[in-house]
Amino acid sequence: MTLSEADVIVIGGGTGGYSTALRAAALGLRVVLAERDRVGGTCLHRGCVPSKAMLHAAELVDGIAEARERWGVASTLDSIDWPALVATRDDIVSRNHRGVVDHLAHAGVEVAYGSARLTGPRSVVVEGYGEVRARRGIVLATGSRPRTLPGLVPDGRRVVTSDDALFAPGLPGSVLVLGGGAIGVEYASFHRSLGAEVTLVEAADRLVPLEDPEVSRHLTRGLKRRGVDVRAGARLVETELVTDGVRATVRTARGEIRTVEAERLLVAVGRAPVTDGLGLAAAGLTADERGHVAPADWSRLETAVPGIHVVGDLLPPPSLGLAHASFAEGLLVAETLAGLATAPVDYAAVPRVTYSSPQTAAVGLTEEEARNRGHEVTVNTMPLTAVAKGMxxxxxxxxxVVAERGGRVLGVHLVGPQVSEMIAESQLIVGWDAEPSDVARHIHAHPTLSEAVGETFLSLAGRGLHQR
Structure with missing residues (x-):
C-alpha cells in the first residue's frame, strides 16, 4: 500500500488512535496511522503502564512494613535498587510497545512516523511521506500534555510533570505534589511508599474532587495514616528554585502561610489537548477555549466537518480522558467509518480508578450528582472491615451504592485495597441498569473483599445479613 490514499487516516498513535486503526483494519479498511513519536502514546510510555508498574513496586515495599508491624514477620527493607526497579519498569513498557507495533503490522496498518497536519477535510500531510487522502474519513487522536502553572517551568529534576516524574534521576527524599486528582494522589502515594516525605496540595476543598465526598474522606484518611501531609483547600503562592530543590509558599485553607521545602516539585494540575501544528483551520475546524475539539454528533464522535472524527484526550467532557474510554471511542469510530450500526459510548458506565494506597474506584453518579439530576435516591454504605477479608x-x-428509590443502581463507589480489580461487576450493574434486587440474587465468594459489594446490595434489597 502507498501512503497516497487510504480509507482512513488516523493522526496519533496513542490508545485512542491505535485502537481505531486496529479495528478499522480488522473490518477490511485500508488505514494509515501517523505518529510523530512512538505508538502507544502517553499511557504506554509515560503514564498508565510505567506508573502502575512503579505503584506495584511500592505495594511490595508497603507489604514488607505490614509483614513486620502487623503479622510478626521479622522483615526489613535494606535498600531500594533504583536502577533495577527502573529496568523492570522499562522492560514492561518495552514489551508492551513491541506488542502494539507487531499487532499493527500484522493487522496491515501502515504506520507513518512523522508529524501530521490537516490540509483539508479529506487530506493530511505527513512529514517525510507527503500528502495522504482519506476516502472515508480522518480521525484526530493527538492526545494531551501536562498543564503547568505560571512561573513553573519543568526542568526534569527539581520541577517535574507527570510525563517526566518517573524518569527524573533517583529517589527524592521529599516531594511537594501540586494537584490532588488521580495523578497527583498516585504520585504522592508512590513516593511515600518509597520513603519520601510528601506534601500534597489541592486547591479544591478535598482530594479527587470529582468523586463522591465519602470517597475523598476515606482516601484522605488513608493517606494521612501513611504519613502524607494532605493540604486540601490550599493554594501555591510562590516558588523559588534552590540548589537542592524548591522552596514553596502555600496558603492553607485557614489562610495561614506555610513554607514547604522539597527536593522535587511535581505539578499535577491536569492535562491540555495537543492541537499545535494540527492544521485545524485548513479542515474547517476550531478548538474550544480549553483546546478540545468537540463533536457535532456524540453518537458518532463526528465533528461539524463530515468525515472528521475525534477520540481520546481531544474530546471535551463528558469524555473522561481515560485510556479505557479511548479504546471504546476508537472502536466506535472505526465501526462508524466501516458503515456498521453503532451505539454511543456510555460515559456514565466508564469506571474511574485511582491506583494509590488506598485505591479508589467508581462508576456512575455520585450521591450529589444523582440528587442534583432530580433522582430520589436510596444510599447504602458499608465498611470493608465489616467482612472478614476486609479485617x-x-x-x-x-x-x-447510590440507587433510585425503588429503581436502578445509579453509582457504585469503592475505597480500599485492590478495589481497582473489584469495579468490573459494578460497571455491568450500572451499565445494564440493574436494580439492587437483581444483584442481591447473585452469590459473592466468601471470604473476599467483593463480598462487601454483595452485602451492600443485599441490604438495599431488604435481605441484609451482616450489616445492621
Missing amino acids: VHGRGGMVK
Whole structure:
C-alpha cells in the first residue's frame, strides 16, 4: 500500500488512535496511522503502564512494613535498587510497545512516523511521506500534555510533570505534589511508599474532587495514616528554585502561610489537548477555549466537518480522558467509518480508578450528582472491615451504592485495597441498569473483599445479613 490514499487516516498513535486503526483494519479498511513519536502514546510510555508498574513496586515495599508491624514477620527493607526497579519498569513498557507495533503490522496498518497536519477535510500531510487522502474519513487522536502553572517551568529534576516524574534521576527524599486528582494522589502515594516525605496540595476543598465526598474522606484518611501531609483547600503562592530543590509558599485553607521545602516539585494540575501544528483551520475546524475539539454528533464522535472524527484526550467532557474510554471511542469510530450500526459510548458506565494506597474506584453518579439530576435516591454504605477479608487486609475502606428509590443502581463507589480489580461487576450493574434486587440474587465468594459489594446490595434489597 502507498501512503497516497487510504480509507482512513488516523493522526496519533496513542490508545485512542491505535485502537481505531486496529479495528478499522480488522473490518477490511485500508488505514494509515501517523505518529510523530512512538505508538502507544502517553499511557504506554509515560503514564498508565510505567506508573502502575512503579505503584506495584511500592505495594511490595508497603507489604514488607505490614509483614513486620502487623503479622510478626521479622522483615526489613535494606535498600531500594533504583536502577533495577527502573529496568523492570522499562522492560514492561518495552514489551508492551513491541506488542502494539507487531499487532499493527500484522493487522496491515501502515504506520507513518512523522508529524501530521490537516490540509483539508479529506487530506493530511505527513512529514517525510507527503500528502495522504482519506476516502472515508480522518480521525484526530493527538492526545494531551501536562498543564503547568505560571512561573513553573519543568526542568526534569527539581520541577517535574507527570510525563517526566518517573524518569527524573533517583529517589527524592521529599516531594511537594501540586494537584490532588488521580495523578497527583498516585504520585504522592508512590513516593511515600518509597520513603519520601510528601506534601500534597489541592486547591479544591478535598482530594479527587470529582468523586463522591465519602470517597475523598476515606482516601484522605488513608493517606494521612501513611504519613502524607494532605493540604486540601490550599493554594501555591510562590516558588523559588534552590540548589537542592524548591522552596514553596502555600496558603492553607485557614489562610495561614506555610513554607514547604522539597527536593522535587511535581505539578499535577491536569492535562491540555495537543492541537499545535494540527492544521485545524485548513479542515474547517476550531478548538474550544480549553483546546478540545468537540463533536457535532456524540453518537458518532463526528465533528461539524463530515468525515472528521475525534477520540481520546481531544474530546471535551463528558469524555473522561481515560485510556479505557479511548479504546471504546476508537472502536466506535472505526465501526462508524466501516458503515456498521453503532451505539454511543456510555460515559456514565466508564469506571474511574485511582491506583494509590488506598485505591479508589467508581462508576456512575455520585450521591450529589444523582440528587442534583432530580433522582430520589436510596444510599447504602458499608465498611470493608465489616467482612472478614476486609479485617484480614486491615486497611479500612468502604463500599457505597447510590440507587433510585425503588429503581436502578445509579453509582457504585469503592475505597480500599485492590478495589481497582473489584469495579468490573459494578460497571455491568450500572451499565445494564440493574436494580439492587437483581444483584442481591447473585452469590459473592466468601471470604473476599467483593463480598462487601454483595452485602451492600443485599441490604438495599431488604435481605441484609451482616450489616445492621
